[in-house]
Amino acid sequence: MLQSLSKFFAVVLSCILFANFAFAQSGFIAGKVIDGNTKLSLPGATLKLSAGNRYTVSGSQGNYEFLNVPAGNYTVTVTYIGFKLYSAQVTVVPGKVAELIVLMEEGGLAGNEVVIMGDRLRGQARALNQQKTNPNITNVVSSDQIGRFPDQNIGDAMKRIPGITMQNDQGEARDIIIRGIAPELNSVSLNGDRIPSAEGDNRRVQMDLIPSDMIQTIEVNKTLTPDMDADAIGGSVNLITRAAPNGLRLSGTLSSGYNPIREKALYTGSLIAGNRFFDNRLGVVLSASYNNNDYGSDDVEAVWKKDDDGNVYVEEQEVRKYDVQRIRRSVSLASDFKIDARNSLSFTSIYNWRDDRENRYRLRYTDIEPDGEGGFVGSIQRETKGGINNGRNKSRRLEDQRVKNFSLRGDHLLGSAINLDWGLSYSDARELRPNERYISFEAEEQPVSLNLSNIQRPLASATTPLADYGLKEITENRNYTKESETGARINLRFPFSVVDGQKGRLRVGGRLRLKKKNRNNNFFEYAPVGSNESLFENLTTLPTHAINLKNFQPGAQYQLGSLVPATFLGNLDLANTSLFEAESVPSEFASINYNAKETITAGYLRWDQDFSEKLSMIAGVRFENTSINYTGNIVEDEEEITGQRTNSNSYLNVLPSLMFKYNADEDLVFRLAATTSIARPNYYDLVPFFDNRIGDQELFLGNENLKAAYAYNLDFMVEKYFSSVGLLSAGVFYKNINNFIYRYRNASYKAADFSNDFPDLDNPIEGNDQWTFIQPRNGDKVNVYGFEVAFQRQLEFLPGFLKHFGVYANYTFTRSKASGIYNADGELRNDVKFPGTAPNLFNFSLSYETKKFTSRLSANFADSYVYELGGEAFEDSYYDKQFFLDANASYRILPKWRIFAEANNLTNQPLRFYQGTKNQTMQIEFYRPRFNVGIKFDM
DSSP states (O other): OHHHHHHHHHHHHHHHHHHTTSSTTOEEEEEEEEETTTOOBOTTOEEEEETTEEEEEOOTTSEEEEEEEOSEEEEEEEEOTTBOOEEEEEEEOTTOEEEEEEEEOBOEEETTEEEOOOHHHHHHHHHHHHHHHOSSOEEEEEHHHHHTTTOSBHHHHHTTSTTEEEEEETTEEEEEEETTBOGGGSEEEETTEEOOOOOSSSOOOOGGGSBGGGEEEEEEESSOOTTSOSOOSSOEEEEEEOOOOSSOEEEEEEEEEEETTTTEEEEEEEEEEEEEETTTTEEEEEEEEEEEEEEEEEEEEEEEEEOTTOOEEEEEEEEEEEEEEEEEEEEEEEEEEEOSSSEEEEEEEEEEEEEEEEEEEEEEEEEEEEOSSSSEEEEEEEEEEEEOOSTTTTTSEEEEEEEEEEEEEEEEEETTTEEEEEEEEEEEEEEEEEEEEEEEEEEEEEEEEEEOSSTTSOEEEOOOOGGGOEEEEEEEEEEEEEEEEEEEEEEEEEEOOSSTTSOEEEEEEEEEEEEEEEEOOEEEEEEEOGGGGGGGSBTTSSOOEEEOOTTOTTOTTOOOEEEOOHHHHHTOOTTOTTTEEEEEOGGGTTTTOEEEEEEEEEEEEEEEEESSSSEEEEEEEEEEEEEEEEEEEEEETTTEEEEEEEEEEEEEEEEEEEEEEEEEETTEEEEEEEEEEEEOOOHHHHOOOEEEEGGGTEEEEOOTTOOOEEEEEEEEEEEEEETTTEEEEEEEEEEEEESOEEEEEEEEEOHHHHHHHOTTSOOOOOTTOOEEEEEEEEOSEEEEEEEEEEEEEEOTTSSGGGGGEEEEEEEEEEEEEEESOBOTTSOBOOSBOOTTOOSEEEEEEEEEEOSSEEEEEEEEEEOOEEEEOOSSGGGOEEEOOEEEEEEEEEEEEETTEEEEEEEEOTTOOOEEEEESSTTSEEEEEEOOOEEEEEEEEEO
16 A cells, blocks of 8 residues: 555656646636625636636636636636626736636526525526536536425435435435436545445445535536546446635524424434634634434335246235434534645545434244145244344444545646646445344244235234244344545646647546455354243243334234333343353354455546537546455355455456537537446455355355446437526436346256356265356346436516526436346346336426525425346336425524424335335335424524
8 A cells, every 4th residue: 555655646746847847938827716795615617718718617616727828918707607797807927826816796687687596596506507517417416405405314315316316215315326327336425535335245325324414515427537437337426525615604503303103303403614714825614413313114025926826925024113213423624725826735524423223123924835725824923123222222223334534635736837636535434233133933834814905015914822932033243344445646637739729638647546345244143041041931921012003104904913122132131141042153144254455546538628619528538457355255054164265356447438518609508428437346246255055055156257347328418507597408318338247046056067167166066956056247238228307497587476486307217128137047038127227207396485485395206116136027126116295494584594394205105115016015114204393594
């Protein structure tokens, strides 16, 4: 690592020495674009110089510069949607910096009237200006827009962006799908630095971990430029934290709410404090957020089976009641220091910490099968899930997730024409689940009644007495996963134009990412010993409580009955050897623990060229080399670790891209992009583990030779911007993904097959036995295509009070087809859709805003889609369609104070999966609406 960083700094020093001898006879103009009313920075402003086609765009903090400007007098004009045209005179002296601070005055035109912008329109203006001036196809959402929706985490805010749908966990949006591309094939960054994943087996970033009020801007990049990380086939999400203000700022929120699902309260608070010091050279902002949500969910699940005669019935069913408490804490610090007009440094950091405490009470019917007499028989289990009773777990399963990021950056103007920026960063994410406990009782071979008259609500039931339930198991486990990433990058930009009088820029740069990930779980089973055995004889000898599922959302026909209380489970003294005998259970962790290292080295060349004042191009290529080293376990029949396998691999991806942007007029933009991108395999898929399950005649293996999926992308977009702060856009997209990864199953795997595939391993298959072989493999290709349209505008052209209404709407259509996927019998499957491709996505929001009052009604719809492919079509699982309706309103009671009210999930939309066909419910989980009221201030 130290050797790699030394090389990085050597490159930086060489670039600085070279630049000192170049472009010495010119000067440059630099400064910042600021909202003259709020003193907040304005990103995405277009600044033009009265000399040929010279222009620049302000960055995310409002900063800008004109490089290599010949000496002389110039006029600088600045345009910004929603603001008046700005103009100023400036004089450039050779080798000197001409500083110009631009103070913009609101005044977008709507017909013959000036639009007076409230907070929502100001946020919308910032987002649209960034989206308009970005060179690639993006969607941008500002903090003010986020605040106008009743969304408590970033995932819920993102589901309102065109082309995005979210997969939920306990009623909150967690995993992001962009244009039908699964979460593993997208990337998430924080201020340009990659966020590691706390998930143990994949690369997903949990979007419900970060509170929405900690983010200033969300950028969704749907096409990639060569200077961006290439592992984002669906898209790249960049979360930008709050930057230091241009003056004193103090703002905050305090609210409380109600969760009807468990009749519990929720609490939220946030604070932002910032200012500038030392003649405005140093800026600092501190942000903090706290959210405590005590709620739960009502859940029913089922597994369907089809026998050899084609009869379909429920093989398993579970009735679940969850009690959940989620506490999110987040704090961030951002600062920037202006050394002089040519050099600046910035530092950003954020720490997110979420405690997820959960109790689950479960009634499970399993191994259900016909009894030969027209009925059914199966096993019945009653299980309580919790944790040790201490100050952290509190008799609940605790999932402690923490993500932090630290980043130091430098921006330097070398000579009068060269821009150099660099960055160093460190991030890590970890998930700890300590002292997680389960206690379950089971009654085997019991008569079970199956009511399938309504297959969307199948019902298994039995009348087994509590005395017939014997102790099945008492367990405790500790799960630990951690991923860290150390990064370094450098970018150099200088003039290079092949068209006289037109702007051209050449950019070169490099990036280093050092990643480590490990998973270290354990699992113990405890057996009562001595006099303690009689206490656990059956469910009548233990304290139990009858769980009355009052207002159980899936239906009153489902009941849990009596289970062991979570407090009893939490207070068990499992460490006392006179009461319990502990035994490690390797089948629960031996094959899934691993260590991984990845080194990603990237370099790029990017050429920006204007051919006229209307037509511009970006051409370039990116090189990304991936080196991996993974260690996994060799496991014999799930019980014994007989050794380890370590394997290394390295591959290079070459990723060219070409983009065109055509500004037909000031407000009409056409974009065309042909790009390439990749998606690296999930971590656990690369682990060279070998799990030999002799009893079941199954082989599970990782695959360290998996290739990264490689995509060819084609995008076309048209955008019409309105001076009254609005947008109408439409576009089409196509993706051809090669070497996508899926779960390969072969139910006829023989000894000769194993000897050919794995000559280094002992062959567990004897004679003519046929085993089931399961391994992640590369498929052939996937085609994904579709279109999206979006519209947002204030309806100021309507008469009277109607002009205060605003509309936000978007629709995305997506289709996919995958080839090269085989079923459990080794036969090629036809007409398979790519998991995650929702055919229809729709958002609609109607707002009403005056100087004091703001309200919004928001609808979000996502169509059903394939969630996971099974061994055959009957086993495929689907994520069912969802329709959410949310509402919020606020009123300004004082110039700097607002009161607000919010309501989420007014439709009581459940999370639902189905198997094979739409009527066969696999899972249906309800959360009920959520209500919140509070007060905001902004000084």
